[in-house]
Structure formats: structure tokens, C-alpha cells
Amino acid sequence: MSQQPIVLFDSGVGGTSILKELVDLLPKENFIYLADSKNAPYGERSAEDIIQLSVKNTELALSLNAKLIVVACNTATTNAISYLRSHYDLPFIGIEPAIKPAASNSEVKRIGILATKGTLSSELFRKTSKSYAQHINVIEVVGKGIVEAVEGGWTTDKEFIEDLKIQLNPFIVEPIDYLVLGCTHYPYIIPQLQFLLPAHVNIIDSGRAVAKQTQAVLEKRHITTDSLTKGNVQIYTNVDNSSHIENLLATLRDINVEKKDF
Numbered sequence: 260m261s262q263q264p265i266v267l268f269d270s271g272v273g274g275t276s277i278l279k280e281l282v283d284l285l286p287k288e289n290f291i292y293l294a295d296s297k298n299a300p301y302g303e304r305s306a307e308d309i310i311q312l313s314v315k316n317t318e319l320a321l322s323l324n325a326k327l328i329v330v331a332c333n334t335a336t337t338n339a340i341s342y343l344r345s346h347y348d349l350p351f352i353g354i355e356p357a358i359k360p361a362a363s364n365s366e367v368k369r370i371g372i373l374a375t376k377g378t379l380s381s382e383l384f385r386k387t388s389k390s391y392a393q394h395i396n397v398i399e400v401v402g403k404g405i406v407e408a409v410e411g412g413w414t415t416d417k418e419f420i421e422d423l424k425i426q427l428n429p430f431i432v433e434p435i436d437y438l439v440l441g442c443t444h445y446p447y448i449i450p451q452l453q454f455l456l457p458a459h460v461n462i463i464d465s466g467r468a469v470a471k472q473t474q475a476v477l478e479k480r481h482i483t484t485d486s487l488t489k490g491n492v493q494i495y496t497n498v499d500n501s502s503h504i505e506n507l508l509a510t511l512r513d514i515n516v517e518k519k520d521f
Contacts, residue, residue, distance in 0.1 A: 261484045264289040264493070265473065266320035267329040270312070271299035271410045272500070273444030274331025275507050277354065280466040281329070282492060282511055284474055288483075289490040291323055292331075293521065294504065297497040300406040301334040302375025302442065309377060313339035317347060319521050326482050329473060330354060333374060333441050333465075337381035350480065352473050354443060356384065357463045359391040361437035364461075369396040371430040371460075374441025376401045384441075398429050402442060409444040412503050414451060423448070424455050431457075440464040447507070495519040 265281065265288055267274050278292050293316050301309050313335045320328050329352045330336045330343070336353035343351050356378065361370040370392070378384055379399050388397055403426060408414045430438060438460055440446060446464045453462065477483040484490065492514040494504055501516040508514055 260326050260482050262289065262486065263324045263326035263482075264291045265327050265329065266291045266293065266323055266325035267331040268293035268295060268313075268316035268320065268335075269332040269443055270301035270334070271296040271406065271444065272504055272507055273406065273409060273442060273447070274329075275504065276443050276446040276464070277329060277331040277466050277469050278492070279508070279511060280470040281473060284467075284470040285477075286512075287486045287488065287490050291320070291325070291493045291495065293319060294494060294496040294500070295521070296410060296500055299410055300375065301332060302377040302402075302406065304377065306338045306377075306381070309335055309338040310342050313343060314346075315521065317343055321347070321349075325349065327352065327473065327476065329469065331443055331469075333443060334377035334381075337378050337383040341383075350476050352469060352476060354465050354469055355387055356439045356441035357465050357468065358387055358397075358439055361439045361461075361463055362392040362395045365395060365435075365437050367434065367436045368394065369398065369433055369435045371435040371438040372397060372399045372441055373402050373427075373438060373445060374399070375406070378441045396433070398433055398435060400426060400429055402426065402445065405448060406442065406444045409447045410500070412506075414448050420451055420455070423451055427452070427455055430460070435460060437461045437463060491515070493517070495521065497521050
């Protein structure tokens with residue numbers, strides 16, 4: 260089992276931000292990433308649709324001999340991971356907005372959450388927010404068009420940046436000192452966020468924490484690879500966006516990107 264791959268899935272290319280952290284921390288593991296761009300974004304879909312898509316991706320991951328599945332999507336995690344864990348007998352790692360560190364470290368007691376509608380409206384998000392941010396003013400903003408911009412590769416376009424500036428206005432009106440990114444696509448717009456927000460605002464995503472949690476689960480279950488060489492990275496995408504994915508992952512070791520119907 261140690262040589263079996265770790266499989267990640269997301270509604271498109273956003274979860275590659277998690278993949279980068281995993282490859283950096285666990286360079287000898289084999290990884291397969293499923294980019295379900297055909298059905299992106301999940302954030303605008305019903306909970307039932309999200310569960311069905313997550314099941315579809317999980318079934319494909321199992322057919323690829325996964326030893327562990329990373330649900331590299333905040334929306335899929337908050338809506339579907341409980342179902343997946345109750346129906347499949349292998350470990351799942353989920354992605355949740357990093358509310359706890361933001362709330363714990365905020366000096367002004369105001370933090371921002373930039374996330375999809377599907378994440379912000381989920382029961383799991385509400386429970387997390389209630390657990391860690393009871394005495395914090397949490398300003399929630401539903402990201403509009405951000406996933407599509409990351410998927411399409413136009414995050415540096417003037418029109419997108421102007422629209423993003425408007426979306427971020429609630430964080431300016433009620434000044435925050437921490438902004439939590441609640442979607443795995445959003446780390447790809449951190450340069451734009453840093454440009455548009457005051458310099459003192461700390462931006463937090465969950466990538467490194469997810470990688471460390473994955474490492475901990477592998478070790479606990481004794482399924483860490485015993486390979487002495489670097490592992491492989493295989494990307495499956497169900498639309499014609501291979502060159503875009505290769506650009507996003509340019510800092511990684513050799514990867515193989517292949518179009519696959521799923």
C-alpha cells in the first residue's frame with residue numbers, strides 16, 4: 260500500500276495549490292490530481308449535486324488505487340466529506356477555512372472570510388465558525404467570478420482586478436487584520452489581494468496545514484511510502500486546459516497532464 264498514490268480532487272485547478280504543498284512536504288509520495296473543471300465551480304451548486312460529484316471523483320480515485328484521498332476543495336469538504344467518510348473505508352483529508360488561527364491571533368477582533376457560497380452556507384462552516392469565532396466579528400464575502408478567473412487564466416486582467424476591488428470593500432469598511440481564504444482557487448490571487456488590501460492584513464490559506472495533516476495520517480496508518488526516490492505526479496483533467504495546469508505547476512518537478520473523461 261505504501262507505493263499507492265495519494266489522490267486529490269477539486270472542481271478544477273484550484274486544488275493544485277494544495278498539491279504544491281503536499282509535493283513539497285512529501286516529495287517521495289506518488290500523487291494523482293483530478294481536475295473536475297467540467298463541473299466547476301462547485302460553490303454555486305446544491306449540496307446534493309456536490310455530494311454526487313464528490314462520489315464520482317471518489318469512485319475514480321478508488322479505481323486508481325488511492326491509499327488516501329484529499330478533498331482539495333472547501334465546498335466539497337464542507338458539504339460532502341461526512342458522507343464520504345461514512346460510505347468509504349479509507350482516509351479522507353478535508354479542507355476547511357483556517358478560522359481558528361485567524362480568530363486566535365486577531366488583535367482588532369475582526370476577521371474576513373472570502374469563500375464560495377457553497378462553503379459559507381454549509382453546516383460544517385457554521386459549526387467551525389461558532390466553535391472558534393464566538394467573540395470575533397466575522398465578515399463574510401462570497402467570491403464572485405474568482406474561480407472562473409483562475410480557471411480561465413485571466414486573474415491579472417484589469418477588469419477582474421477592478422471587480423475584485425469592489426468585492427473586497429467590506430473588509431475595508433470594517434477594517435480586518437486577517438483574511439481567511441475559503442477556496443483552494445483563491446491562493447492564486449494572493450498577489451492581487453496583497454495589492455488591494457492594506458499592508459497589515461494577514462492572508463491565510465489552508466495549504467500547509469492540509470499537507471501536515473496528510474503526513475500525520477500517513478504515519479499513523481503506517482502507509483507512508485518507503486521509496487528512496489521522488490514520486491510521480493499525474494494530473495487528469497476533463498477539459499482542454501493542460502497548458503494552463505502546467506503553467507500553474509511550473510515550480511513542481513516533472514508532471515504528466517492528461518485529458519480524461521470523468
